[in-house]
Amino acid sequence: MRTSIATVSLSGSLTEKLDAAARAGFDGVEIFENDLLASPLTPEDVRARCADLGLRIDLYQPMRDIEAVPEAEFARNLRRARHKFELMRRLGADTVLVCSSVSPQAVDDDALAAEQLSRLADAARESGVRVAYEALAWGRHVSTYDHAWRIVEAAGHPALGTCLDSFHILSRGTGTDGIADIPGEKIFFLQLADAPLLAMDVLQWSRHYRCFPGQGGFDVAGLVRRVLATGYDGPLSLEVFNDVFRQAEAGPTAVDARRSLLLLQEELGEVPLPGPVVPTGVAFAELVTPDAEPLAALLGALGFTRTARHRGKPVALWEQGDARILVNTGPAVRRDGTRLAAIGLESPDPATAARRAEALLAPVLPRRRSPGDAPLDAVAAPDGTELFFCAAGRPERPGWRADFEDTGRPPGQAGVQCIDHLALTQPWHHFDEAALFHRGVLGLHAQGSVDVADPYGLLRSRAVTSPGGSVRIALTVGAAPTDDTVHAQHIALATDDVVAAARRFRDAGGSPLPVPANYYDDLAARFELADGELETYRDLGILYDRDAHGVFRHCYTRTVGRVFFELVQRDGGYRGYGAANAPVRLAAQHAVRALTGG
Numbered sequence: 001m002r003t004s005i006a007t008v009s010l011s012g013s014l015t016e017k018l019d020a021a022a023r024a025g026f027d028g029v030e031i032f033e034n035d036l037l038a039s040p041l042t043p044e045d046v047r048a049r050c051a052d053l054g055l056r057i058d059l060y061q062p063m064r065d066i067e068a069v070p071e072a073e074f075a076r077n078l079r080r081a082r083h084k085f086e087l088m089r090r091l092g093a094d095t096v097l098v099c100s101s102v103s104p105q106a107v108d109d110d111a112l113a114a115e116q117l118s119r120l121a122d123a124a125r126e127s128g129v130r131v132a133y134e135a136l137a138w139g140r141h142v143s144t145y146d147h148a149w150r151i152v153e154a155a156g157h158p159a160l161g162t163c164l165d166s167f168h169i170l171s172r173g174t175g176t177d178g179i180a181d182i183p184g185e186k187i188f189f190l191q192l193a194d195a196p197l198l199a200m201d202v203l204q205w206s207r208h209y210r211c212f213p214g215q216g217g218f219d220v221a222g223l224v225r226r227v228l229a230t231g232y233d234g235p236l237s238l239e240v241f242n243d244v245f246r247q248a249e250a251g252p253t254a255v256d257a258r259r260s261l262l263l264l265q266e267e268l269g270e271v272p273l274p275g276p277v278v279p280t281g282v283a284f285a286e287l288v289t290p291d292a293e294p295l296a297a298l299l300g301a302l303g304f305t306r307t308a309r310h311r312g313k314p315v316a317l318w319e320q321g322d323a324r325i326l327v328n329t330g331p332a333v334r335r336d337g338t339r340l341a342a343i344g345l346e347s348p349d350p351a352t353a354a355r356r357a358e359a360l361l362a363p364v365l366p367r368r369r370s371p372g373d374a375p376l377d378a379v380a381a382p383d384g385t386e387l388f389f390c391a392a393g394r395p396e397r398p399g400w401r402a403d404f405e406d407t408g409r410p411p412g413q414a415g416v417q418c419i420d421h422l423a424l425t426q427p428w429h430h431f432d433e434a435a436l437f438h439r440g441v442l443g444l445h446a447q448g449s450v451d452v453a454d455p456y457g458l459l460r461s462r463a464v465t466s467p468g469g470s471v472r473i474a475l476t477v478g479a480a481p482t483d484d485t486v487h488a489q490h491i492a493l494a495t496d497d498v499v500a501a502a503r504r505f506r507d508a509g510g511s512p513l514p515v516p517a518n519y520y521d522d523l524a525a526r527f528e529l530a531d532g533e534l535e536t537y538r539d540l541g542i543l544y545d546r547d548a549h550g551v552f553r554h555c556y557t558r559t560v561g562r563v564f565f566e567l568v569q570r571d572g573g574y575r576g577y578g579a580a581n582a583p584v585r586l587a588a589q590h591a592v593r594a595l596t597g598g
């Protein structure tokens with residue numbers, strides 16, 4: 001199955017768009033007229049460039065407001081169209097998209113629409129061009145795919161077919177049964193886009209919020225299955241109007257787009273991919289820092305001990321229960337300050353997990369970092385976080401732990417059992433990509449996204465989890481372009497007694513994030529807590545939340561660089577991450593930063 005992408009889906013100049021599409025491995029492009037008009041390249045240049053890049057020009061688009069208009073108007077439209085057919089000859093593009101008219105001049109007359117589209121197709125055929133007629137969801141008289149098909153069928157012209165666009169069909173909730181009535185050879189083109197389920201004007205929704213398949217709420221795969229059943233054998237082409245993609249760099253967007261199509265093709269059984277191999281736990285989280293001291297103090301207060309050091313690199317292993325944290329002070333990482341750089345994921349089959357990631361266009365990292373290191377399969381996530389696939393339950397394989405030499409100190413025992421979750425701040429323009437990556441590449445389940453008010457902005461957060469919750473990653477992003485480096489990442493540590501753990505932390509010299517008294521007044525109003533409970537929480541800076549399943553109690557440390565820790569206690573199967581408390585936490589962190597200038 002050939003794959004294609006509309007130039008409108010990518011940012012930059014036409015040249016940049018074409019380069020990005022080719023590099024990501026697309027077979028073709030839809031050239032959006034505005035991209036050509038704004039380009040200094042001649043149509044012949046564009047044609048040559050596409051040929052050099054191995055890209056076919058699958059579609060030229062759009063032609064608007066053509067049909068069902070008074071004859072004089074149609075004559076002008078035909079003249080305009082002939083110009084474009086000549087342009088397409090120079091480009092080497094053989095299919096043009098005609099959107100259903102939105103013109104106030106258009107009349108509700110299918111016979112007239114069919115007759116004029118037929119005359120348009122006559123002119124197109126003379127230039128070796130085919131016309132694909134698409135119903136815009138907001139078309140003046142034609143807004144559904146089955147209506148557009150009835151007109152195409154009535155015209156009965158060999159150079160006239162229809163273009164199906166998943167957004168226009170699924171946004172209107174039009175049933176897809178009617179697709180089976182269209183002969184495959186009359187579907188001249190198939191455009192794919194997903195979108196989040198929003199209640200808004202369909203034109204605004206389409207022009208600003210489309211996303212790649214798998215990133216929204218539509219059943220795009222179900223629609224494609226129906227289209228393929230007709231015998232359609234043209235490309236699967238992504239046409240995504242999206243405000244974020246318009247601003248983000250074209251290269252990564254094109255990779256994100258291609259990954260989305262690969263996953264769609266896998267779902268359809270068209271492209272076999274290795275795996276997925278779902279990770280079964282977090283082997284370690286690796287922090288890099290220019291100065292180990294503040295982290296050492298923090299980890300010590302949390303009850304971790306330094307149990308081992310790497311044989312060849314300045315990396316220390318801190319352990320408590322099943323929570324393992326690497327602190328890397330290597331020179332290569334000093335410039336970025338303290339941050340979460342890598343995650344070790346326990347995997348039942350690391351090699352296959354890495355092969356799947358590679359097949360889905362994740363950059364593969366060298367297996368051996370230095371001579372003598374145990375080979376580890378690793379890839380980079382879209383935000384640059386390194387993901388190591390660590391053999392779990394495979395004693396015959398040398399694990400990452402073999403690279404470490406024990407210090408002789410046992411793991412700490414201050415009530416922390418394991419890593420509950422990791423919260424990673426994503427670059428603001430890669431949020432949807434990050435969720436699709438973690439779902440598609442790692443086989444994690446993506447939960448719905450929640451908005452969180454920050455005193456200076458709005459954050460969106462979406463969790464991806466393994467079955468049973470042994471791996472939980474909260475992906476967070478600012479809703480508007482921001483300096484992403486100001487956002488923190490955190491490691492949440494699970495305990496079955498957060499009160500005891502928080503007390504130990506404070507007694508060991510740790511300073512919890514201070515929580516305002518107003519928060520506790522509100523807590524008293526919302527929940528009937530046992531005698532003394534509220535006072536304990538207030539004293540220790542513990543926050544409280546409840547869902548349909550259970551109770552969540554949690555507290556935070558101060559931030560070092562971009563990193564802070566959270567102690568969490570989940571009871572009764574609580575599923576969330578304390579999102580209700582996040583605005584208070586964010587405000588408290590801003591307040592601390594303002595005081596300390598850090």
Ligand SMILES: O=C(O)c1ccc(O)c(O)c1
Pocket residue numbers: 061062097099134136165191206207239
């Ligand atoms: O928003 C539009 O105008 C527009 C143009 C061309 C398309 O293929 C489409 O789906 C929408």
Ligand SMILES: [Mg+2]
Pocket residue numbers: 134165191239
């Ligand atoms: Mg379209």
